Amino acid sequence: MATVINNLTTDQSALLAFKADVTDSRSVLANNWSISYPICNWVGISCGARHHRVVALNLSSFSLGGIIPPHLGNLSFLVSLDISENNFYGHLPNELGKLRRLRLINFAYNELSGIFPSWIGILSRLQILSFHNNSFTDRIPDFLLNLSKLEFLNLMENSLSGSLPNDMCSRLPKLEKLYLGSNDFFGQIPSSLSECTHLQTLWLADNKLIGRLPESIGNLSKLTLLNLAHNNLQGPIPRSFYDISSLTKIDLGFNSLSGSLPNDMCSRLPKLEKLYLGSNDFFGQIPSSLSECTHLQTLWLADNKFSGRLPENIGNLSQLTDLNLAQNNLQGDMPTAIGNLQMLEHLNLGMNNLSGPVPPTIFNISTIRLINLIENQLSGHLPLTLGHSLPNLEFLTLSGNNLIGTIPNSITNASKLIGLDLSSNLFSGHIPHTFGNLRFLRFLNLMFNSLTTESSPSDQWSFLSSLTNCRSLTELALNVNPLRGILPPFIGNFSASLRKFEAIKCELKGSIPQEIGNLSGLMFLKLDDNELNGTIPTTVGRFQQLQGLSLYDNDLQGSIPYYLCHLERLSQLLLNGNNLSGAIPACLGSLTSLRELHLGSNTLTYSIPSSLWSLEYILYVNLSSNSLSGPLPSSIQHLKVLINLDLSRNQLSGDIPITISGLKDLATLSLAGNQFNGPIPESFGSLISLESLDVSSNNISGKIPKSLEALLYLKKLNVSYNRLEGEIPIKGPFRNFSAQSFSGNYALCGPPRLQVPPCKEDKGKGSKKAPFALKFILPLIISIVLIAIVIMFFIRRQNGNTKVPVKEDVLSLATWRRTSYLDIQRATDGFNECNLLGRGSFGLVYKGTLFDGTNVAIKVFNLQLERAFRTFDSECEILRNVRHRNLVKIFSSCCNIDFKALVLEFMPNGSFEKWLYSYNYFLDILQRLNIMIDVALVLEYLHHGHSLAPIVHCDLKPNNILLDENMTAHVSDFGISKLLGEGDDSVTQTITMATIGYMAPEYGSEGIVSAKCDVYSYGVLLMETFTRKKPTDEMFTGEMSLRRWVKESLPHGLTEVVDANLVGEEQAFSAKMDCLLSIMDLALDCCMESPEQRIHMTDAAAELKKIRVKFLQQSSVAGTN
The missing domain is CATH 3.80.10.10 (Ribonuclease Inhibitor)
Structure with missing residues (x-):
């Protein structure tokens, strides 16, 4: 008995020491682990019946934090250790290697980092091991494969790399579940995976795997779940794959797989419940035998090249809840049998070539929550009973078709509707007054139709009265409809939730009512291209959240009201093309958020207020076609990020x-x-x-x-x-x-x-041609000048009497006005595979051609991915507020309920990575040096020259550097960038998403983000550029890294590390070696272990320029010798 007590005392001491060393924000341990209670009754503790020792420690989701204390290594009888879903960070203590009885380790969802410690390999009894969602780096270590009893291995969402071990299955013969997704594994899927004969789950999604699916995969006879999505797999699915009759879920989406679906697929996969093959290159018809997959719940074939008609018997899939066939080339009528799918919740057939009417039967599926039929050729009327049987419908998007007739009043019986998009059709008639019954409605888009409003004695938009009952409404778009009439005073009855109101080109007349100022939550108000008159209402000054005010091309009069200066968040003010008069208010210079100011084509007078030149972050200024006078002051230099300045006429x-x-x-x-x-x-x-x-x-x-x-x-x-x-x-x-x-x-x-x-050629004073010139040419010149003066007089007189309509810069329009989905689809030829430029972490990038012939890159975000929304918002926020010749320009964005894309400047020479590693291209020293200077200059701008809030890119690497037609470098991909707060040198984040090899040590281990993280990445990039070695190259294992390899080779082994193609035996050899040595020294200064020891990008850019000047001078001297 005394021995038991002593042993329990040992366990108790270990646990109390653990408690003392960790943070306990919810005081779970503080309130439960006390010597006043038996240790076996403590929360999270389980004791063995035989030895009365602690055998299980389950502290999952206790909100604990800190470095894992070594005292846990004294719990010598521990069999199960679960500290998942906490905030532990740093390295794993070696003392845990003493816990030889362990069968379960679950450290998932923490912030642990470093490489896996070797003691894991001696825990021979381990059956379950999970390090899901941490920050471990390096490869799968060989000692991990010594755990021959392992049945469950989860290393998902770390920063692991390398190829998958060929002998993994022979050394882990009992493996049943293998999760290696969301890492950076590369190479092919080894055929030896077929030796994992007990494998039930194989999850390798979101890596960099290439090649074909191995034929031997068909030997995994017990496999039920297979997820290989988001890789670079190619070729057809092997026939043997369909021999795995136990499969219930297959996800091969977002690869480059091709081929057609076999007719006998369902008979060979009888248990199939979920099939995801989206975003590949599959073609052919969807087989009618698909109806034999009687257990199928999810069918996701979107974004492929399927053609032909939808099989009529698709209605036999009675268990189907999710059907997504969008972005294919499906044709013909929609089968009425879709209405038989009485468990369907999501129907997405958008972006095909379907024609004919929308089958009324789909509006009888009571379970359906989403119907998306956008961008087809559908025609006909919507049924009058549309909403009677849709009690669960949340989103109905039918935009971009040829639907006609009136909008049925019955649509408002779908009382849970959140988003309704009927834009870009041929609807006519009145906007239903019953819309006010949709109490959950948040998005209503009726743009580009032929809708009208009911006539009334006051000529007011009476339908708005009903919409004011939609208290959750955030976006209302009515653009380009012949609604005519007057904005009513009750527009001010909308709730504070309304963020965007657009009524562009709706034949509005009359004045803007003062009551509009009640919309206190409004962020964007766009009433462009109407017939509005009167003055801008004083109540506009109440819009404290307003970011965009666009009233251009109307007939507004009076002066520009000073109360616009109260709108502290205003970034876009478009009042051009009106009849505004008087002076430009000096207080506009206090709107520090202003990025775009268009006051052109009015009758403004007096001088331009000097305060306007203090808007140091404004991008576009258009004051053209007014009567402004006076000189331009030298203080115009303060508009340091200005892109477009138009003061003409x-x-x-x-x-x-x-x-x-x-x-x-x-x-x-x-x-x-x-x-x-x-x-x-x-x-x-x-x-x-x-x-x-x-x-x-x-x-x-x-x-x-x-x-x-x-x-x-x-x-x-x-x-x-x-x-x-x-x-x-x-x-x-x-x-x-x-x-x-x-x-x-x-x-x-x-x-x-x-x-x-x-x-004239200058031949001195004695030239004999001078008399000839005086006699013949001079009179001719005088005549030409006199004629030109007369012509100029008449032209200027004509210009002075004509109010020239403003033509806004294409970039300005594109930057601040959203691009429609239809425009993007047309620009990419229906997202044609031929226009695909590449696949990124959060979606696809296409080449597109806008209506004016401008080539652009269109980044389409995959909204199924976690963090995609955040990435889109981050890129928009950063790119719209920065401007530098070495940044990729953002032209516009498309932001719909289920589609988000950025329209970016097209870079014809592709990525720097392509030029650096392809054998078809070569960059000499000077070209590489110029590219690195371009990158240094843009980082200097982001860190020090942009604003009070520095921007940290966080993911600098060759693939995120693009080259234009002149081989000028442009930095791209700001999806995980960080905007530091004013006065902050760093921030801390819990999830590190940067690329392994380029990541600063403090970012990978502690999540600390600062400008010095970019400096470290830049140093790695410098070394990679001139060694032509990736930091993830197979030669860099264990303690050896690119940085250490370069450092240990300098100065005498320089020729051993630099790209051999850069040096030769020619005359400039010495100049090249001197240049390369200086570059490597600078790179090492950037890659110092401690952030404080790293240089600033300002110094790095200056030093690189000096290196270039010296290299050019030495090369010139060498060339003349």
Whole structure:
């Protein structure tokens, strides 16, 4: 008895020491583990009946935290250890290796990191082992395969890499469940997996596996669940696969598998319940024998190349709850037998070529929650009884079809409806007043139809009265309908939940009612392109949440109200194309959130308020076609991230300020049609991002600066109708400009194609051609100038009397206005596989062509993935607020209930990774150096030059660096980036999503994110760029890493680590080696173990530029010797 007490005392001491060393936020242990109670009665403790020792410790979900104390190693009789779903972090203590009786270890859902300790391999009795959702790195260690009794192994959601061990199944013969998903495993699926003859679950989803499914997979005769989704698997499914008759769930989605489905699939897989084959390349018809899968509950074949008609007998799948066949090429009518699926909850047939009417039978499925039939060729009327049998319907999306007739009043009987999208059809008639019965309605989209409103004596939109009863409504879109009429005062009766109200091009007239100011939660108000008059109501100043106010192309009058300055969150103000007058309110300069200001095509007067030039984070300013006067101040330089500045067709005067040249991100500058004089500043040559420059119709004199030849992106130039003289530059972008760019000037000369006289050759004062020039050419020039002045007079007079409609910059429109799903579908040719650029962690990237011929990259997010919504929001938030020539530009976004995409700048040369590792491409030292400088500059901007809140990219690697047509680098993929708070140097996050090998130590082990994490990743990237070795290369195992390999090789072994293709025996060998050594030293400075010891990106960028200058000088000297 004394021995038992002593042993229990040992266990008690170990547990009390454990309790003392961990954090216990809910005080679970503090309130239960007390010496006042028997240890075997403590919460989470189980004792053995024989020895009365602690045999099981289950502390799952106790909200404990800290480093796992070593005292647990003293619980020598422990059989089961479960500390899952807590906040433990750091490395596993070696003392746990003493627990030789352990049969179960569950450390899932913590923040543990490092590599697996070797003591795990000596726990020979282990049957269950789970490290799910931690941050372990490296490969599956060999000693793990010594656990021959293991039946359950779960290593999902870590940062493990390497190939799957070939001998895994021969050494773990009892394995029944294997979970290795959401890691970075690569290579092929080993055929030896067939030796796991007891395997019931195989989960390898979300890795980087390639190749074909092994034929031997058919030998896994006990397999019930197989998940290989989100890899890069290719080829057809082997015939043997269908021999696994025990399978109940198959998920092969998001790969590149191909082939057709066999007719005997269901007879060979009789127990199949869930089949996910979406986002692959399967083709052919959907076999009619699919109806034999009588247990099938989920059929997900979306985003493939299936064609033909939907089989009529699909209605025999009586157990089906989820049917998703979207994004295929299915044709013909929808089978009426779908209505027989009386357990169906989700029906998604969107984005096909289905035609004919919508079968009324689908509206009789009482269990259905979602119906998505968008982007087909469906026609006909909706049944008048549409909502009578849909008590559970939450989402009905029918946009992008050819449906006609009226919207049935009965739709409001579907009382649980949350989202209703009937946009882009041919609906007519009135908007039902019964919509007010939909108390849960949050999204209502009726855009692009022919809907009208009931006539009334007051001509008001009476249907809005009913909609005000929808107290959960957050988005209401009525754009492009001939609704006509007047906004009623009761628009102010909507609840505070309304976030977005859009009524663009609806033939609205009258004034905007003051009551609209009651919509206190409104974030976006868009009433563009109507016939609204009167003044902007004073109550707009109550919109404290407002981010976008768009009232352009109306007939609003009066002055711009000062109370707009109360809208502290306003980022977009579009009032152009109205009849607003008076001065621009100086207080607009206090709206620090403002990113886009469009006041063009009004009758504004006086000077531009100086406060406007203090909006240092504004991106777009358009004040064109007004009567603004006065000079431009030098303080315009404070608009440091400005992209587009249009001040054309005003009465501005004075010299063009040279400080404009400090706007390094400026892409479009228009000062045309003013009274500017003096020269075009020579410093304009430093506007490195400039794409369009228009200073026409002014009084500008002097010469066209030759420095403009350096503007590589300049596509449009107009300096016509000024007093310019001298030679027109001929290099750089000037090779592509026509005579129209230079017409109507004083004395320009240049090539004949520009329709100006040739320039004289300077042969000194004694030239014999001078008398000839004075006698013949000079009178000709004077005549031309006089004619030009007369022409210019009439043109300017005509321009002065005409209110020119504003034409907004394409980028501006795209950036701040959402793109519709239909536009994206058309741009990608129906998401054609031929346009697929790549597959990312959160979706697919397509090449698209917009309606104006612009090529773009379209990133489509897979909303089935966890964190996809957060990733989309993160990219939108960051990309819309930053601008740098080395960042990928965001043109627009599409954000619907079930579809999210970003429209980005297209990079024709693809990823840096492709150029670095493909044998079809080669980058020399200077090209690689230029790319690394581009990346350094953009990181410097994100960390120090963007705003008060630095941005940390968090996932810098070659695949996230894209190259444009000039091989200029652009950093992309901000899905996991972090925006640090003002004054914060770092933040901590619980889940690390960065790529293994590039991740800073403090990020991987403790989740600490700071700008120094990017510096570390950049150092790894520098080494990789010039060694052509990935940090995850197979040679880097155990303690050896890319960083250590480089460090131990310098300086004498430099030639052993750098890419052999970069060095040779030519004259510049010494210059190359000196350059490469300097780069590697800099890379090591970036990769210091401690964040405090790493240099800043500002210093790294400056040092790289010095290295480039020195290399060019040494190479030049070597070339002349």
